[in-house]
Amino acid sequence: MAKQLIKGNEAIVKGAILAGCRFFFGYPITPASEVAEAAAYYMPQVGGTFIQAESEVASINMVYGAAAGNVRVMTASSSPGISLKLEGLSYCAGAELPLVLVDIMRAGPGLGNIAPEQSDYNQIVKGGGHGNYKVIALGPNCAQEMCDLTMLAFDLADKYRNPVVILADGFIGQMEEPVEFPEAYASFPDKPWALHANADDEHRLITSIQLEPEMLEQHNIHLQEKYRIISENEVRYEDYMVDDAELVLIGYGVVSRILQTVVDDLRAEGKKVGMLRPVSLWPFPSAHIAELGDRVKNFLVVELSNGQMVDDVRLALMGKTPVHFYNRMGGMVPSPEEIYAQVKTIWEA
Amino acid sequence: MLEAVGLVQAKVVVREDECKGCGLCIAACPENVLFEQKHLNRLGYHPAGYTGSGCTGCGTCFYQCPEPGAIAVYKKGYVGEEVA
Amino acid sequence: MAEKRLSKADSFYKVYERTPSAIKDVTHYCPGCGHGVLSKLIAEAIDDFGIRERTIFMSPVGCSVFGYYYFRTGNIQCAHGRAPAAATGIKRAYPESIVISYQGDGDLAAIGGNEIIQAANRGENITVFFVNNAIYGMTGGQLAPTTLIGQKTTTSPFGRNPANEGYPIRVSEMIATLEAPVYVERVMLGDAKNTNKVRRAVRKGLSNQIDNKGFSLIEVLSVCPSGWKMTPVQAKQWMNDFMLKQFPLGVYRDRSEEIPVRESQRHVFSVDGIRDKLELPKSGEQTMQVEKPAAEFMNPRLKLAGFGGQGILMLGLMLAEAGMRAGYHVSWIPSYGPEMRGGTANCHVNLSERRIGSPVVSKPTVLVALNQPSLDKFESEVAPGGLIIYDTALVPNPPKRKDVKVLGLPATTIADELGNTRIANMVVLGAYVGYSRILPKEVVFSALPALIKRKNLLPLNELAVEKGMEFVTRMGS
Numbered sequence: 001m002a003k004q005l006i007k008g009n010e011a012i013v014k015g016a017i018l019a020g021c022r023f024f025f026g027y028p029i030t031p032a033s034e035v036a037e038a039a040a041y042y043m044p045q046v047g048g049t050f051i052q053a054e055s056e057v058a059s060i061n062m063v064y065g066a067a068a069g070n071v072r073v074m075t076a077s078s079s080p081g082i083s084l085k086l087e088g089l090s091y092c093a094g095a096e097l098p099l100v101l102v103d104i105m106r107a108g109p110g111l112g113n114i115a116p117e118q119s120d121y122n123q124i125v126k127g128g129g130h131g132n133y134k135v136i137a138l139g140p141n142c143a144q145e146m147c148d149l150t151m152l153a154f155d156l157a158d159k160y161r162n163p164v165v166i167l168a169d170g171f172i173g174q175m176e177e178p179v180e181f182p183e184a185y186a187s188f189p190d191k192p193w194a195l196h197a198n199a200d201d202e203h204r205l206i207t208s209i210q211l212e213p214e215m216l217e218q219h220n221i222h223l224q225e226k227y228r229i230i231s232e233n234e235v236r237y238e239d240y241m242v243d244d245a246e247l248v249l250i251g252y253g254v255v256s257r258i259l260q261t262v263v264d265d266l267r268a269e270g271k272k273v274g275m276l277r278p279v280s281l282w283p284f285p286s287a288h289i290a291e292l293g294d295r296v297k298n299f300l301v302v303e304l305s306n307g308q309m310v311d312d313v314r315l316a317l318m319g320k321t322p323v324h325f326y327n328r329m330g331g332m333v334p335s336p337e338e339i340y341a342q343v344k345t346i347w348e349a
Numbered sequence: 350m351l352e353a354v355g356l357v358q359a360k361v362v363v364r365e366d367e368c369k370g371c372g373l374c375i376a377a378c379p380e381n382v383l384f385e386q387k388h389l390n391r392l393g394y395h396p397a398g399y400t401g402s403g404c405t406g407c408g409t410c411f412y413q414c415p416e417p418g419a420i421a422v423y424k425k426g427y428v429g430e431e432v433a
Numbered sequence: 434m435a436e437k438r439l440s441k442a443d444s445f446y447k448v449y450e451r452t453p454s455a456i457k458d459v460t461h462y463c464p465g466c467g468h469g470v471l472s473k474l475i476a477e478a479i480d481d482f483g484i485r486e487r488t489i490f491m492s493p494v495g496c497s498v499f500g501y502y503y504f505r506t507g508n509i510q511c512a513h514g515r516a517p518a519a520a521t522g523i524k525r526a527y528p529e530s531i532v533i534s535y536q537g538d539g540d541l542a543a544i545g546g547n548e549i550i551q552a553a554n555r556g557e558n559i560t561v562f563f564v565n566n567a568i569y570g571m572t573g574g575q576l577a578p579t580t581l582i583g584q585k586t587t588t589s590p591f592g593r594n595p596a597n598e599g600y601p602i603r604v605s606e607m608i609a610t611l612e613a614p615v616y617v618e619r620v621m622l623g624d625a626k627n628t629n630k631v632r633r634a635v636r637k638g639l640s641n642q643i644d645n646k647g648f649s650l651i652e653v654l655s656v657c658p659s660g661w662k663m664t665p666v667q668a669k670q671w672m673n674d675f676m677l678k679q680f681p682l683g684v685y686r687d688r689s690e691e692i693p694v695r696e697s698q699r700h701v702f703s704v705d706g707i708r709d710k711l712e713l714p715k716s717g718e719q720t721m722q723v724e725k726p727a728a729e730f731m732n733p734r735l736k737l738a739g740f741g742g743q744g745i746l747m748l749g750l751m752l753a754e755a756g757m758r759a760g761y762h763v764s765w766i767p768s769y770g771p772e773m774r775g776g777t778a779n780c781h782v783n784l785s786e787r788r789i790g791s792p793v794v795s796k797p798t799v800l801v802a803l804n805q806p807s808l809d810k811f812e813s814e815v816a817p818g819g820l821i822i823y824d825t826a827l828v829p830n831p832p833k834r835k836d837v838k839v840l841g842l843p844a845t846t847i848a849d850e851l852g853n854t855r856i857a858n859m860v861v862l863g864a865y866v867g868y869s870r871i872l873p874k875e876v877v878f879s880a881l882p883a884l885i886k887r888k889n890l891l892p893l894n895e896l897a898v899e900k901g902m903e904f905v906t907r908m909g910s
Contacts (some may be wrong), residue, residue, distance in 0.1 A: 021499030065522025201507030335795030415469025
């Protein structure tokens with residue numbers, strides 16, 4: 001099939017529509033606005049609905065309402081907007097509503113700026129909202145994956161009745177690359193638990209409230225069991241030249257692209273360097289990292305944050321292998337040369 | 350069972366178990382045929398009661414009562430059973 | 434014979450299985466509470482209109498939170514204040530459903546103030562029942578936006594003081610200022626006559642939705658004997674004596690008659706013609722075979738920079754689009770955001786025979802500088818042996834580097850001569866592909882229509898590309 005040069009943010013919307021999404025409730029924010037703009041343009045043309053909500057808070061709650069029905073629904077924002085959506089995300093997780101939330105991360109804290117960062121890792125992967133919930137988080141690193149992982153996200157959301165987040169940095173959202181769009185889903189599986197606006201609805205309740213502690217504990221246990229199953233089945237990652245690697249670089253999103261260049265450059269010099277790219281940030285490829293830790297001498301984690309994912313790498317390794325860390329913040333993106341220099345330091349130590 | 354010709358006299362039935370004794374029906378009844386009973390119900394309230402005669406079936410008490418099932422009013426001519 | 438009997442509506446569950454209470458046939462409402470009465474009027478109307486099976490009841494936070502215990506309908510319990518937003522979501526998914534947003538004063542007028550205004554302003558075809566009892570009931574009697582001046586609550590223990598807490602908000606009057614709402618009325622659960630008005634308003638609000646007329650809000654003044662610390666009978670008197678003054682009853686907006694009855698437009702899932710609607714490329718479109726350029730020009734990493742408005746981003750996109758059509762891996766990253774709207778613009782482009790690693794170009798093999806600041810800023814970054822292309826018409830001080838190739842051309846002058854200064858970027862494109870031979874003219878031309886929306890400008894763009902190519906040919910000869 002022919003490819004289309006397209007911005008990551010737009011590829012998300014086309015992928016979503018191909019996956020059966022027909023409802024988008026959004027709010028503009030740089031660098032995520034093209035997602036809403038594309039949805040505003042395409043949704044009405046495919047018999048879908050786009051609403052520009054009054055706020056991020058309203059948009060996630062519109063998603064909550066629509067996700068209670070037998071439809072596929074999404075929203076998108078960027079870091080400060082995601083902070084606002086977290087209350088609603090907690091409700092969605094509690095009520096076990098399937099939805100796709102796109103986070104095109106920008107730099108913070110506060111208003112920060114609109115340049116790329118990866119400092120939403122903790123607020124998405126570790127919760128952010130209140131309560132014992134988890135959302136599946138997928139980290140695309142190219143426009144093709146903006147489409148493919150969005151389509152996957154809808155399937156995972158429905159399969160597990162759980163929110164799924166596309167966690168991408170500003171560069172992955174703004175970058176244009178060729179994308180090969182797969183065939184549209186002819187349909188998606190019926191959601192028997194959902195409201196259908198018919199006679200069966202009297203037996204259906206969408207809620208996150210469980211007044212009795214015993215009941216709420218049971219609900220939490222049920223959720224944790226679901227999360228365990230997800231952890232066992234939905235770990236995704238990409239290995240790049242790790243088979244004989246003595247040093248493995250770890251990064252996701254745009255960082256993984258930079259790391260690939262660094263690996264290529266070092267391999268050209270005969271250095272045994274590889275890269276691990278977590279594709280699912282939750283569930284995190286902890287077991288795989290632990291396994292690599294038995295034969296790899298050093299890890300270098302690179303993030304556009306103060307060091308958020310690196311905590312998960314350290315937890316996976318439990319101290320058995322040295323973990324180095326290099327970061328940039330505030331919208332600064334490291335060059336391959338910068339990281340190359342870091343690797344050299346580790347190599348020569 | 351009520352006669353097939355229907356009720357000859359309207360009546361109000363207070364389901365005492367569901368009454369919270371708020372007294373709004375008693376205060377609103379234009380015929381003054383409702384009263385606060387002396388005994389306590391299972392909820393710990395003095396339930397409303399019907400004197401047994403004089404109800405015109407106007408429905409005022411039904412629409413003053415906040416409890417969905419506590420009061421039923423059967424108008425003159427009603428055919429059928431009392432609701433369970 | 435329903436009209437001869439007034440009893441518990443069918444639209445209530447017979448047994449309230451969802452309540453954790455051991456007693457499952459009475460509501461959680463306090464004795465004398467207005468919520469119960471309003472619920473009865475709503476349930477009765479749902480029964481009478483025959484809409485129970487398609488009704489979806491929204492229970493937000495407050496004393497209304499347990500609506501789903503009672504209403505034998507579809508139920509959504511949602512976040513504090515967000516019922517109008519969540520109602521919007523489910524109503525848009527099921528336009529044929531009857532969606533009821535049942536909210537208290539804290540929920541609707543405080544934390545959910547924006548959601549109600551915006552849902553009303555969008556004219557969402559929902560029915561909102563707004564219970565105004567001047568207090569937060571569920572949390573134990575705190576100040577509400579509708580609490581009266583001087584009224585004592587647990588968070589206004591000395592009485593509401595306008596200097597500190599402002600004035601009671603009149604929601605109906607406010608919503609009625611909007612264009613979209615169809616029907617806004619304030620009624621009161623008072624005596625039999627007033628309660629009958631509530632009953633009529635409830636039915637009208639639901640009728641409007643059934644007829645797809647749009648947004649209705651019914652504000653219902655109601656007692657909270659527990660919160661007010663009064664007996665139910667005293668509370669009714671207090672509502673009459675004090676609340677009515679602040680919140681006059683009446684119809685504040687009613688366009689029910691002027692708006693015609695409409696059919697529901699059900700959402701139908703369809704994938705007919707979806708690839709065309711999404712403007713996806715036809716599967717027949719093939720990549721064009723191209724000859725490889727000289728090794729020094731292979732796998733270029735380009736940085737393109739200039740003033741906003743010079744078409745820098747478009748130039749980069751053209752290269753990426755054409756490169757893709759020639760079968761290369763390509764990437765394009767813009768400097769994005771406010772910079773786009775004035776000031777400088779730059780973008781990074783990769784064309785590669787292999788999967789592209791970093792899309793961010795830190796050591797460009799090609800720098801295109803269309804103004805002096807761009808050249809000054811990025812000249813030092815260019816990889817040794819690389820190429821700098823600059824516009825001699827706008828860059829008075831040429832590159833100083835001796836270890837790079839330099840191609841200067843008066844792109845803007847050439848564009849001017851073609852009659853459109855803004856076409857300089859295409860002249861540069863022609864010069865670059867002509868000089869490097871990375872892409873043949875045919876591929877570049879095939880890429881133009883994908884990015885140039887105004888088709889009448891295509892010939893001019895093609896001409897500009899050719900002029901750029903001619904310039905380097907002349908230069909070389």
